Every structure is written in C-alpha cells, then in structure tokens.
Amino acid sequence: MTDDSSSSSNVKTLSFLRVGKRRLEIFQKACLKFGLTVVDHTTQNAFVLIDDELDFVSASKTVKSSTNSTPIFIRTQWLSDSIKQNRLLSYQSYVLQAAPCPILPSATETSERIHFKRERAISSSASDTDDESNSKKRQLDIQPIQPGELPRTTGIWLCSEASSSTPVVGNPNEKIIEKLREMSRLYLITNDKGRSIAYEKAIEALKRCTHPIRTYEEIKALPYVKQSLADKIWEIIRTNNLVKLSAFQSRNDVSTLALFAGVWGAGTETTKQWFAQGFRTLDDLRMRARLTRMQQIGLKYYDDFNTRIPREEVTRIETIVKEAANEVTPDLKIETCGSYRRLKATCGDIDILMTFKDGKRHVHETVLAPLIDKLKQIGFLTHDLINHSEASASTSGSTSEQLTYFGVCRLSDPGSLHRRIDLIFVPANEWACSLLYFTGSATFNRSMRRLARRLSMSLSQHGLYHGVVRKGVEKINTGQPLVTPTEESIFQYLNLPYRPPEDRDH
Numbered sequence: 001m002t003d004d005s006s007s008s009s010n011v012k013t014l015s016f017l018r019v020g021k022r023r024l025e026i027f028q029k030a031c032l033k034f035g036l037t038v039v040d041h042t043t044q045n046a047f048v049l050i051d052d053e054l055d056f057v058s059a060s061k062t063v064k065s066s067t068n069s070t071p072i073f074i075r076t077q078w079l080s081d082s083i084k085q086n087r088l089l090s091y092q093s094y095v096l097q098a099a100p101c102p103i104l105p106s107a108t109e110t111s112e113r114i115h116f117k118r119e120r121a122i123s124s125s126a127s128d129t130d131d132e133s134n135s136k137k138r139q140l141d142i143q144p145i146q147p148g149e150l151p152r153t154t155g156i157w158l159c160s161e162a163s164s165s166t167p168v169v170g171n172p173n174e175k176i177i178e179k180l181r182e183m184s185r186l187y188l189i190t191n192d193k194g195r196s197i198a199y200e201k202a203i204e205a206l207k208r209c210t211h212p213i214r215t216y217e218e219i220k221a222l223p224y225v226k227q228s229l230a231d232k233i234w235e236i237i238r239t240n241n242l243v244k245l246s247a248f249q250s251r252n253d254v255s256t257l258a259l260f261a262g263v264w265g266a267g268t269e270t271t272k273q274w275f276a277q278g279f280r281t282l283d284d285l286r287m288r289a290r291l292t293r294m295q296q297i298g299l300k301y302y303d304d305f306n307t308r309i310p311r312e313e314v315t316r317i318e319t320i321v322k323e324a325a326n327e328v329t330p331d332l333k334i335e336t337c338g339s340y341r342r343l344k345a346t347c348g349d350i351d352i353l354m355t356f357k358d359g360k361r362h363v364h365e366t367v368l369a370p371l372i373d374k375l376k377q378i379g380f381l382t383h384d385l386i387n388h389s390e391a392s393a394s395t396s397g398s399t400s401e402q403l404t405y406f407g408v409c410r411l412s413d414p415g416s417l418h419r420r421i422d423l424i425f426v427p428a429n430e431w432a433c434s435l436l437y438f439t440g441s442a443t444f445n446r447s448m449r450r451l452a453r454r455l456s457m458s459l460s461q462h463g464l465y466h467g468v469v470r471k472g473v474e475k476i477n478t479g480q481p482l483v484t485p486t487e488e489s490i491f492q493y494l495n496l497p498y499r500p501p502e503d504r505d506h
C-alpha cells in the first residue's frame with residue numbers, strides 16, 4: 001500500500017492540529033486506509049499534520065512539547081495529494097520548517113565576500129547591461145539556499161509553477177474553472193471582495209490539479225475550498241450548471257454594475273450608489289450623475305479604455321517615454337511591466353516603472369515633473385488622472401518615496417485611441433520588489449505573498465522582510481528587511497524556482 005516506503009514508513013502515528021471537522025473525517029479515513037494511527041495528543045507525537053493556513057511559528061506555539069523536542073509539522077496537503085494519487089507519498093517535501101535567513105552573512109563568510117555582495121546589491125541596479133535573464137551572473141549575488149534547508153516549495157503554491165504548466169484551456173477542470181471565474185468577477189463587481197478571493201483561491205487549486213475532479217471527496221481535499229464552495233463545484237460536476245451563476249447573470253443590477261465598473265475612477269461603492277440613484281445607462285451618468293474629474297475622463301473615453309492595446313502599440317508608447325526620459329536625464333532605468341512584460345499579445349493599460357541607474361537616493365520629483373511636461377508638450381500625454389507620492393518604510397529603514405503618475409496618452413497617428421498609462425518612480429533599493437509586483441499577475445503575486453507569510457516573511461512592492469511575527473493578520477513584529485538586488489534573489493529567498501515574467505501569467 002505504501003510505495004515510496006523508505007521515507008514514508010517513518011510516519012506510523014500522527015496527530016492533527018487545527019484541521020476542520022469535515023476535512024478531519026476525510027483524513028482519518030485515509031489514515032485508516034494507509035495504515036496510519038491517529039492519536040489525539042500532539043505532545044507525544046513526532047508527526048503533526050497541520051492546517052495549510054498555519055505557519056511554523058504559530059504551530060510551534062500551539063504545540064508545547066513536554067519533551068522539549070519540536071514535532072515535525074507536515075502540511076495536510078501531503079495527505080490530500082496521497083488521497084488523490086491513491087498511495088502514500090513521501091512526506092519529506094511537505095514538511096514545514098522555520099524559515100532561515102539565507103542572505104544575512106554567516107559567521108563563516110569572509111569580509112571580502114560580504115563586501116562583494118553589498119557592492120553587487122547596489123551596482124546590479126546600476127548596470128546598463130543589467131539583463132534580468134542573466135541568471136548566471138546573479139548566482140554570484142545571493143548565497144543560494146542550501147538544498148534541504150527549506151522544504152521544496154511545492155504543494156499548494158501556484159507561484160511554484162510556470163503558468164504555462166497550469167493552463168486553463170485544456171485543463172481537465174476547465175469547465176469548472178470558467179464558471180468559478182465568472183462567479184469571482186461578479187462578486188467583485190457587486191463589492192464582495194472576500195467571496196471573490198475565495199473563488200480565486202479555488203481556481204488556483206483547480207488549475208494545479210492534473211486530473212479531472214469527479215468525486216466530492218476530491219473536492220474536499222482541495223486546499224482553500226470551504227464547504228459552500230465545494231457544494232458549488234459538486235453542482236457543476238453533477239449538472240454542468242451552476243444555478244447561482246445563472247441567477248447572478250440574469251440580475252439586472254449585476255449587468256448594470258458591470259457596465260459602470262468599466263468607468264475608470266469608479267470603485268464598487270460608487271457604482272453601487274449610481275445604481276441606487278436610479279442610473280442604468282452611461283448616458284444617465286453623463287447627464288445626471290455627479291462625477292469626479294477622473295470619472296468624467298473615464299466616461300468620455302469609456303470605449304477607448306476598455307479596448308485592449310496591441311502589444312506593438314505598447315512598444316511604440318514605451319519608446320516615446322524612454323526617449324523623453326532620456327532627454328530629461330540619461331540616468332534612468334525604465335521597464336514596462338504588467339501584462340506587457342508577461343509577453344501578452346494585448347494589454348489593458350501601460351505600466352512603466354522607473355528608477356535611477358546608479359542605485360543612489362535621488363529626489364524623483366526632479367525628474368517626474370519635467371518628464372510629464374515634456375510628454376505633454378509633444379501632445380503624447382493628454383490628461384492627468386492621479387499624481388501623487390507615497391511615503392513608505394524603505395528597506396534601509398528610512399522613509400522612501402514612490403511617485404505614481406496615472407494619466408492618459410495617445411499616439412499621433414490619426415484614429416489612435418486614448419490609452420491609460422501609469423508612470424511609477426521607485427527608490428533603487430525597492431526596484432526588484434516593485435518590478436516583481438508590477439509585473440504580476442495579481443494572482444501570481446497573491447500566491448507569492450501567501451508563501452512569504454507561511455515562511456514568516458512579508459512581501460510587498462516595497463520589500464521583502466523576514467522574521468515577521470503575526471497574530472492573525474496583524475503583524476506583531478514587522479521583521480528585518482532583506483537585500484533584494486534582483487527578482488531572482490526574491491525567488492531564492494522563498495526557495496522557489498525562478499520564473500521569467502511570461503511564466504507568471506496565472
């Protein structure tokens with residue numbers, strides 16, 4: 001019954017920690033089948049299966065070992081995967097460990113090496129020939145995490161896989177995914193972000209499933225799928241339909257809210273208000289609604305902004321921005337992120353990220369304002385939407401500034417559409433984390449942030465921190481910043497295989 005026995009045979013007796021009642025029942029049955037004994041007392045037990053949301057620190061705190069030896073925590077995904085494959089898999093790659101800090105110089109490191117790393121940390125963002133694909137050179141920057149130091153990042157983590165290996169089209173559960181996607185979109189439109197995210201998580205789990213889901217037990221074994229959602233998936237499998245979705249789609253408030261959601265500058269609260277005020281069409285809004293300046297622009301260019309931009313046009317737009325920036329100062333590093341960097345054929349908008357090449361601290365305002373002026377002078381930028389600066393705690397501990405300009409641009413060719421463009425200036429030490437964030441996709445980012453959380457780290461567009469202590473969602477200790485000279489370094493800290501942008505299109 002147990003192949004892979006060399007490693008899995010070590011687990012004979014185990015206990016569960018914080019596993020919900022329904023899942024527990026499924027797991028207990030599976031244990032019986034696999035010949036494992038389940039006991040109640042975690043204290044006497046070397047193997048503890050913990051809920052997938054629990055991190056190492058919380059788990060250790062919950063289990064007060066009387067023998068002073070910390071038990072081995074195994075993610076329940078081990079059993080879920082074993083159930084799916086109908087054989088007891090090796091538990092090794094599912095073991096949860098405390099995250100070591102791989103980049104902080106170890107005591108055995110020579111000062112020369114430390115110096116070298118610091119140099120590279122700064123100069124890598126300065127180099128003109130800084131090619132993100134040049135990973136060989138990058139290997140020098142970061143002390144790779146030693147094999148076995150962290151458990152291999154697999155299991156429930158979407159970000160551990162290339163998006164090309166988890167396509168929706170051709171996925172054995174494509175039909176289910178499509179319906180859940182639509183549910184997620186409609187929940188977002190109706191301002192129910194929580195449910196929308198719950199559906200997104202279920203989609204992530206389904207995308208990673210390599211076989212068609214056929215039984216209720218298989219649904220229950222999926223990570224992040226709670227009871228009511230499992231019932232919906234089961235309904236889709238049984239009936240090829242989802243009553244709730246059909247009902248959603250036929251509600252006229254939903255279709256109106258979806259129409260209004262296309263107005264740039266209108267959030268879900270606003271669209272709801274418009275509906276409550278009796279507006280049903282874009283003309284109603286034009287004639288009767290009180291609109292902000294941004295919403296007026298959003299409404300005026302409704303069709304333009306909702307038309308995807310061909311990749312070639314983004315390339316031309318990027319060239320114009322780069323040329324103008326170069327006239328202001330030749331010292332900038334500029335990268336178009338978002339769907340363009342993920343090599344999509346069309347883009348919703350243009351997301352351009354900038355920093356100073358030399359990695360030093362500069363006042364970005366001295367560049368952004370003249371650049372915007374120049375782009376307006378040549379008739380490229382047609383409207384401003386948002387122009388603001390955001391102070392943040394930087395990785396150097398001081399306050400740093402990120403400047404964001406949202407505007408509208410247009411190529412001079414007759415018939416060109418108005419396009420949404422974002423220009424974002426970031427401090428050099430935040431470059432890699434910003435690049436990662438603004439490249440997305442949003443789903444990929446979410447998965448990576450969740451993984452960081454599991455490893456007692458925190459990841460944002462501003463930086464990566466380790467040793468973070470949380471109580472629920474609240475951070476009790478914000479942890480220490482890690483030096484992240486490149487995107488590769490962030491993947492390494494999280495023990496993920498590096499994924500180029502086109503493989504992050506989840």
Ligand SMILES: Nc1ccn([C@H]2C[C@H](O)[C@@H](COP(=O)(O)OP(=O)(O)OP(=O)(O)O)O2)c(=O)n1
Binds near residue numbers: 339340350440
């Ligand atoms: N809620 C969000 C919104 C954005 N982003 C990040 C990931 C996105 O890839 C990036 C840019 O945001 P866009 O909305 O422009 O998304 P894309 O560029 O990916 O897609 P599109 O082609 O629709 O612009 O910002 C995120 O992580 N979470």
Ligand SMILES: [Mn+2]
Binds near residue numbers: 338347351
């Ligand atoms: Mn974009």
